[in-house]
Amino acid sequence: MKCQHCEKPATFHITELTDPSGPVIVHLCEEHARVYLSQDNAGSPTNALAGMLAKQLKLEQTAESLAKLDKKTCPHCGISFAEFRQAGRLGCPYDYVFFQSDLEPLLLNIHGAKLHRGKQPSRKSGSPDRQHQMIQLRREMQASIQKEDYEQAGKLRDSIKKLEQENEAELPVDAPQIASQDLPQDSPPGAESA
Amino acid sequence: MKLEELTEKCGEWLRGSGPQSDIVISSRIRLARNLAAFPFVRRTGDEERASISKLVRKKIEAVEQWENVLYLEVDRLDEVDRQFLVERQLMSRELADGDGARGVAIDLNEQFSVMVNEEDHLRIQVMRSGLDVQSAWDTINQIDDLLEKKLTYAFHDTLGYLTACPTNVGTGLRVSVMLHLPALVITREIEKVFRSLQKINVAVRGLYGEGSQFMGDFYQVSNQITLGRTEQELVSSVNEVVPRIIEYERRAREFLLNESEQDLHDDVSRAFGILCTAKKISSEETLHYLSKVRMGVNLGLIKNVDMGTINKLFVHTQPAHLQKLRGQQLSVTDRNIERATYLQQHLVPK
Numbered sequence: 001m002k003c004q005h006c007e008k009p010a011t012f013h014i015t016e017l018t019d020p021s022g023p024v025i026v027h028l029c030e031e032h033a034r035v036y037l038s039q040d041n042a043g044s045p046t047n048a049l050a051g052m053l054a055k056q057l058k059l060e061q062t063a064e065s066l067a068k069l070d071k072k073t074c075p076h077c078g079i080s081f082a083e084f085r086q087a088g089r090l091g092c093p094y095d096y097v098f099f100q101s102d103l104e105p106l107l108l109n110i111h112g113a114k115l116h117r118g119k120q121p122s123r124k125s126g127s128p129d130r131q132h133q134m135i136q137l138r139r140e141m142q143a144s145i146q147k148e149d150y151e152q153a154g155k156l157r158d159s160i161k162k163l164e165q166e167n168e169a170e171l172p173v174d175a176p177q178i179a180s181q182d183l184p185q186d187s188p189p190g191a192e193s194a
Numbered sequence: 195m196k197l198e199e200l201t202e203k204c205g206e207w208l209r210g211s212g213p214q215s216d217i218v219i220s221s222r223i224r225l226a227r228n229l230a231a232f233p234f235v236r237r238t239g240d241e242e243r244a245s246i247s248k249l250v251r252k253k254i255e256a257v258e259q260w261e262n263v264l265y266l267e268v269d270r271l272d273e274v275d276r277q278f279l280v281e282r283q284l285m286s287r288e289l290a291d292g293d294g295a296r297g298v299a300i301d302l303n304e305q306f307s308v309m310v311n312e313e314d315h316l317r318i319q320v321m322r323s324g325l326d327v328q329s330a331w332d333t334i335n336q337i338d339d340l341l342e343k344k345l346t347y348a349f350h351d352t353l354g355y356l357t358a359c360p361t362n363v364g365t366g367l368r369v370s371v372m373l374h375l376p377a378l379v380i381t382r383e384i385e386k387v388f389r390s391l392q393k394i395n396v397a398v399r400g401l402y403g404e405g406s407q408f409m410g411d412f413y414q415v416s417n418q419i420t421l422g423r424t425e426q427e428l429v430s431s432v433n434e435v436v437p438r439i440i441e442y443e444r445r446a447r448e449f450l451l452n453e454s455e456q457d458l459h460d461d462v463s464r465a466f467g468i469l470c471t472a473k474k475i476s477s478e479e480t481l482h483y484l485s486k487v488r489m490g491v492n493l494g495l496i497k498n499v500d501m502g503t504i505n506k507l508f509v510h511t512q513p514a515h516l517q518k519l520r521g522q523q524l525s526v527t528d529r530n531i532e533r534a535t536y537l538q539q540h541l542v543p544k
Binding site: 092 | 228231232233234236237238239241242313335339342343347348349350352353354355361363365367421422423425
């Protein structure tokens with residue numbers, strides 16, 4: 001048998017048990033096996049995350065409930081849980097609300113915590129409903145453009161504009177600003193090139 | 195064009211004069227922020243990406259005192275300019291290689307930049323020379339406050355700032371300190387040191403140069419978690435662990451000087467000799483020898499070369515920098531010749 005990445009004979013046969021859809025077997029030559037295994041150890045954040053998530057879900061869910069969860073889809077951005085599991089990235093801010101209970105074990109696993117204790121925005125973001133609505137309208141507009149239904153896309157664009165203006169109206173007028181040259185500096189600008 | 199102003203200069207984070215700068219190259223902090231009214235970047239279409247870039251650009255340019263900040267539309271830059279900004283660490287490789295409308299606002303003093311439409315809508319970063327994490331945090335916190343007054347960020351009462359990847363949620367904060375640890379590499383103690391650090395929630399990564407060849411001796415230490423701690427706690431956790439690594443590196447350097455000064459002196463001098471005399475040299479080879487020379491300068495084994503020059507050479511000998519400095523596109527072979535010439539101009543005593 002040949003290595004999956006080159007013409008050399010495969011001398012390493014690695015079985016991965018972390019994929020929720022079942023064991024995955026890879027066949028590699030010595031050189032590619034070393035690369036593969038070292039990548040695994042270093043773990044790119046996405047792979048590490050996807051692996052962690054898969055492991056967690058496998059432990060806690062039956063195949064049936066996992067399949068059901070995979071189909072769950074955010075009403076605003078349209079991402080399914082399966083798509084999230086695959087990419088390791090969420091679709092929109094509302095996903096954190098929509099998938100909250102599904103994400104909680106993952107957050108605990110990554111951070112060892114599920115409550116934010118850091119900085120709070122100086123003001124609350126107006127009305128969350130309006131923000132979610134805008135995400136949904138944008139998705140619908142995108143779909144209309146793809147279907148070449150420009151009349152509908154135009155209407156949606158107007159609705160978005162209106163919401164944007166309402167949003168803008170809630171932003172405070174300019175507060176005192178900091179300038180880049182006010183930032184702490186150890187030496188005068190230009191000194192570094194001396 | 196203002197971007198050209200940066201070419202001859204040298205990033206603030208490379209000055210080589212910050213605290214502990216014989217071992218710590220730079221400290222940086224980034225904050226991940228997203229706009230509440232848009233899907234995360236991966237889920238956006240062309241039109242949405244363009245709206246985000248336009249909106250953020252408008253707000254950044256409206257900051258009156260930020261006249262030293264330049265907004266660049268990354269999708270309109272040519273390949274060399276993009277690579278140049280990556281080498282300068284003003285933006286990430288991901289942003290350079292991304293799709294659709296995206297941008298980066300850069301402070302021409304190179305103390306901060308704001309990436310737009312990378313993995314998150316906004317990635318704010320502040321850079322400092324040496325170990326200076328606390329002041330980096332104070333500055334980025336101010337910048338964040340300022341932008342927050344102009345933009346509606348996605349924020350959740352119990353989860354904090356919402357990010358595309360759950361590994362960044364909460365504070366969205368990543369503190370990274372770049373360390374030069376050649377003596378720990380030579381004495382083969384580096385793994386032992388890092389294994390002992392794994393228990394305390396910091397991640398260590400080797401850095402990669404051109405063509406993802408391992409760029410020896412440079413390591414980045416950063417916080418692993420972003421949720422459940424305050425920003426100050428995260429900053430402090432990195433700030434506390436780095437001096438321990440510095441201490442190990444210093445001890446390893448001392449050990450090498452005591453046990454085998456002649457070998458070490460020979461090794462760094464040969465490296466210096468090659469950099470001063472080669473007629474063509476690849477970027478991997480350059481990094482390899484510059485790393486040795488850097489330690490030689492720090493230990494007083496190589497004289498009459500200052501740290502700022504060495505730090506600058508690490509960046510200015512990279513492909514896009516050479517081409518920008520020369521003002522034309524160069525093939526790999528021509529770059530190798532240009533690189534050798536550039537090194538000699540800066541290293542050979544006049």
